[in-house]
């Protein structure tokens with residue numbers, strides 16, 4: 728099936744679109760088969776943080792719900808540019824090697840759809856360098872995410888060539904049993920969780936405005952949430968150096 732990316736951003740880089748396999752970029756897949764875990768929230772925030780570094784950032788919306796596409800459309804042109812690609816496909820499966828992004832892309836972030844498994848999951852992982860898994864701190868989500876992480880680690884591509892994985896603990900209410908259980912679960916899997924995001928309307932309003940939490944002035948309202956991303960951004964920076972120095 729031919730997947731035609733439609734550009735959702737008016738600001739188009741001057742360079743050509745190439746297969747994401749040909750990019751000299753760090754390709755980050757934000758994924759969890761569980762719906763509503765925070766994939767789009769994490770993907771859009773990461774895109775905003777990375778674009779703010781002044782490096783070409785591309786956000787691929789691979790979900791037919793097109794929430795990330797909507798975020799790119801709402802993003803004001805005065806903010807650091809995020810180049811949006813929406814996969815214009817009605818079919819359930821899309822082959823990620825067919826996806827295209829500007830050649831100058833340095834950071835590629837893919838917002839995945841819920842429910843990915845089997846060969847589709849394997850293909851997606853194969854075309855990315857780092858995996859970021861948002862998990863909600865609730866018992867239902869921990870159980871569903873445990874199943875998903877189990878499947879992910881057993882995919883042929885992960886067994887053959889394991890990609891670094893981190894979890895973003897999302898909508899965390901500290902001092903709760905669910906948060907304790909999520910931490911125990913992640914420690915037992917030996918998966919780092921460098922970001923813990925609290926449950927706050929700040930993320931909801933940022934999304935509506937086409938912003939990431941890092942696009943706001945570091946006033947009282949957002950400073951605390953901005954701090955929550957620091958370790959994850961440092962982790963990405965460190966891993967991206969390893970990705971860029973390895974032969975693609």
Ligand SMILES: Nc1ncnc2c1ncn2[C@@H]1O[C@H](COP(=O)(O)OP(=O)(O)OP(=O)(O)O)[C@@H](O)[C@H]1O
Pocket residue numbers: 761762763764765766767768769790792794839840841897898899924925926927928930931934
């Ligand atoms: N930390 C947070 N605090 C408050 N609300 C949040 C937070 N993270 C996400 N949300 C809200 O939860 C809902 C689901 O989040 P999001 O759309 O990012 O999840 P998703 O994994 O992309 O969902 P889907 O599987 O449907 O694509 C959204 O309304 C979002 O605004």
Ligand SMILES: [Mg+2]
Pocket residue numbers: 766767768790794838839
């Ligand atoms: Mg989503």
